[in-house]
Amino acid sequence: MEVKARAPGKIILAGEHAVVHGSTAVAAAIDLYTYVTLRLPLQSAAENNDRLTLQLKDLPWSFPGPLKEVIPFDSNTSTPASCSGDTLKSIAVLVEEQNIPEEKIWLSSGISTFLWLYTSIRGFNPATVIITTELPYGSGLGSSAAFCVALTSALIASSISDKTHREGWCSLDETNLELLNKWAFEGEKIIHGKPSGIDNTVSAYGNMIKFCSGEITRLQSNMPLRMLITNTKVGRNTKALVSGVSERTVRHPYAMKSVFNAVDSISKELAAIIQSKDEVSVTEKEESIKELMEINQGLLQSMGVSHSSIDTVIRTTLKHKLTSKLTGAGGGGCVLTLLPTGTVVDKAVEELESYGFQCFTASIGGNGAEICF
Ligand SMILES: Nc1ncnc2c1ncn2[C@@H]1O[C@H](COP(=O)(O)OP(=O)(O)OP(=O)(O)O)[C@@H](O)[C@H]1O
Ligand SMILES: C[C@@](O)(CCO)CC(=O)[O-]
Ligand SMILES: [Mg+2]
Incomplete structure (x- = not known):
């Protein structure tokens, strides 16, 4: 089974940084996206394919063994929660052991976030995850938020029971949007330290928004x-x-x-x-x-x-x-x-x-x- 998700980057028209300190900011989605494809192995083939594989455009890489054996922390629950300091340390050690080349080291925070969001939402189940992006990394267009939002969208979509094939892209319902936005915010915390939440929110909801201390107003x-x-x-x-x-x-x-x-x-x-x-x-x-x-x-x-x-x-x-x-x-x-x-x-x-x-x-x-x- 295969699920795809995409999430847009953003521009901030006014208010970046000050928004972290409680000021209002205005942001809008742009038509450059991060795409995630989540491939789940067939039930019958599960024993032969028990790995979690992440394919990034810039770093093809897969885990050295079954997730249960390599992941040194408990998988989370179905409700969004922050990654604890201890878990983050364990993930950092695990990512370090993967010997990511020095020139790609900036991807480490993305990989740590991936590991945490994946295991939190899907547990230790095997899959292949392919991530590509049209956004420049670390350039102010919200690549980190689009990454977190697209990933959580795909992970949440994989548990939606009605997977009837529909033509083209479709939006998620309000409940799932709210849920994935909360998870994406927790992911952004791993990459940003202290995000305001504006980037993941505009990537999740799209359009143009006014944002202040977590409160969203959609602008027309x-x-x-x-x-x-x-x-x-x-x-x-x-x-x-x-x-x-x-x-x-x-x-x-x-x-x-x-x-x-x-x-x-x-x-x-x-x-x-x-x-x-x-x-x-x-x-x-x-x-x-x-x-x-x-x-x-x-x-x-x-x-x-x-x-x-x-x-x-x-x-x-x-x-x-x-x-x-x-x-x-x-x-x-x-x-x-x-x-x-x-x-x-x-x-x-x-x-x-x-x-x-x-x-x-x-x-x-x-x-x-x-x-x-
Ligand atoms: N497609 C991706 N695959 C893996 N990691 C990604 C991807 N996109 C973003 N990241 C992670 O996010 C980091 C960049 O996030 P950062 O917040 O510094 O910049 P930005 O989100 O592009 O800009 P801004 O936060 O100002 O909008 C990268 O170094 C990487 O770790
Ligand atoms: C700099 C900042 O205000 C925007 C980054 O796109 C950080 C944030 O709001 O999380
Ligand atoms: Mg960012």
């Missing part, structure tokens, strides 16, 4: 919204950037509180503009969004999460009268540039690409997690 956009995405290709790690902001907050709690409050106002105003049905012209709305992005970028700079490569993108796009801000965790990664109606972006793209950056557009606000039998 009433204006065209086009963004150029520029990948600076400067690698970075969300966990380290999030903990850097927390350390700065411990050192300067009052100053940082003001920064987070300002970001909260920006996100709320942005959400209101996007949803507004007023007579205000699109051009005026775009002007307001541009200014809010500029202020948000300044505040991200003051949190210490920008980077010289991001500054280069901002300066370059400004020459073409376009406004940009980082998206996701920053420190390199991807930058968003608002493309107001009628913008011809070729010259700006040419210049950005001459620095070795990669530019692309993505459709914003599409579907969330989907499955296919």
Whole structure:
């Protein structure tokens, strides 16, 4: 039996980092996906195929023996719970023993998360899991969340009793969506340390959302919204950037509180503009969004999460009268540039690409997690 799932990446339009500290943020799904195929062995063939095999695009690899013998911790229950420190340590040792090549070591946190989510939801049952992605890793487009959401969608789908073949991708019902989003959040904790939950939530539910302390408001956009995405290709790690902001907050709690409050106002105003049905012209709305992005970028700079490569993108796009801000965790990664109606972006793209950056557009606000039998 085979189950497939896919989950989208995301952009954060406003509020990254501050959202970890209780501010509002606005995020939207994009049409770049992580795909998971879960192959379960036939009951009759189970004795001959008792392994768990994970095939990643970047690292084909399978466990050295039956899961029950290699996994040094108990499998979990059907309700989402956090991975304990001891279990995480055991998983880390197990992953270390797999001798992942040094140049692929950044995949370790993904593999640890895979092991924990898999055994928590499916126990020690054998399977082959194939994971591919269209998202750049560690670049601010939510590759970690799409990974956790697509994986938990496939794992949960494998236990749905009605597996009648249907044409194409279909969404999960609200109960399963809520369940997989909780599991994915627990997975994100292993990769991010202290995630706000916005990335897994927008990947699970899709569309555009306003998010504050776990509370989700689905937004209905009433204006065209086009963004150029520029990948600076400067690698970075969300966990380290999030903990850097927390350390700065411990050192300067009052100053940082003001920064987070300002970001909260920006996100709320942005959400209101996007949803507004007023007579205000699109051009005026775009002007307001541009200014809010500029202020948000300044505040991200003051949190210490920008980077010289991001500054280069901002300066370059400004020459073409376009406004940009980082998206996701920053420190390199991807930058968003608002493309107001009628913008011809070729010259700006040419210049950005001459620095070795990669530019692309993505459709914003599409579907969330989907499955296919
Ligand atoms: N398809 C995948 N297969 C295996 N591991 C993955 C996959 N996608 C993401 N990961 C794991 O997630 C890590 C990247 O997560 P990280 O949170 O640092 O970046 P991001 O999610 O791309 O960006 P952001 O959190 O800013 O949106 C990778 O180093 C890897 O461990
Ligand atoms: C940096 C951050 O705000 C967004 C990463 O996409 C972290 C989080 O909210 O979990
Ligand atoms: Mg991430």
